[in-house]
Amino acid sequence: MSYELRTLDPTKDEAMFQTAYEWIMAQPDWFQYLEGVVATVNNCYSYTDYLIAAKRPKEVNIGLFRNFTLVALFTVQKEDHNSVQVHVGAEKDVDQLALVAGAIRLREWLFANGAREVFGWLASVNRPMKRFAEEAGFSYCGVRVYKGSLNDHPICWLRYQAVK
Numbered sequence: 001m002s003y004e005l006r007t008l009d010p011t012k013d014e015a016m017f018q019t020a021y022e023w024i025m026a027q028p029d030w031f032q033y034l035e036g037v038v039a040t041v042n043n044c045y046s047y048t049d050y051l052i053a054a055k056r057p058k059e060v061n062i063g064l065f066r067n068f069t070l071v072a073l074f075t076v077q078k079e080d081h082n083s084v085q086v087h088v089g090a091e092k093d094v095d096q097l098a099l100v101a102g103a104i105r106l107r108e109w110l111f112a113n114g115a116r117e118v119f120g121w122l123a124s125v126n127r128p129m130k131r132f133a134e135e136a137g138f139s140y141c142g143v144r145v146y147k148g149s150l151n152d153h154p155i156c157w158l159r160y161q162a163v164k
Contacts, residue, residue: 003098005105008061008073010054016063017054020073020089021047027092064090064102072099074106082116088132096132103136111164119161125150133160 010017054061054075064072072090079085086106090099107118120138122129130140143159 002067003102004065005074005102005109006063006065008063010051010061013063014051016070016073017051017061018047019070019091021050023089023091024050062106064099066095066098071095072102074103076106076110082114084110084115084118086118086120088120088129096135100132100135103132107137107162116164117161119159121145121157122160124156124158130158130160136162138162 008016053059056077058078060076060078062074062076063070064074070091071094072088075087075089077085077087086103088099088103110118118138119141120133122133124130124144133139138160139162140158141161145157145159146154147157148155
């Protein structure tokens, strides 16, 4: 099977953004709630808001394709001079090896194009995502924040990063 990364345009490739939004909506309720906490930062409550956010000037969306079918969307947000934040959305039961390989290729491409740091915030309860991040070369840097709550408990967000 062949895999490729390709930049997506929210206007020209809107159907792919609809697919990525449907992945979020198909997740279990607890995961959607976590997305809602993140969405208070990104302002992505509805599909329309999700699409508007994808069009921000400091945001680039990279699709991971398997045999020409979108299987994951990496959203890259330029934070400052040499730092970028990455969000990952994927179809249910995505091939983890392909997802990790795509994340590694993206991370290396970002480093080759000037990034010194690539990071993401992961909910401490999301063990599969933490495992994915570690397999892709990211590590917990010791920074945590508490934002939102789930089942009356604060949500702890861990900052995972890769540094060039």
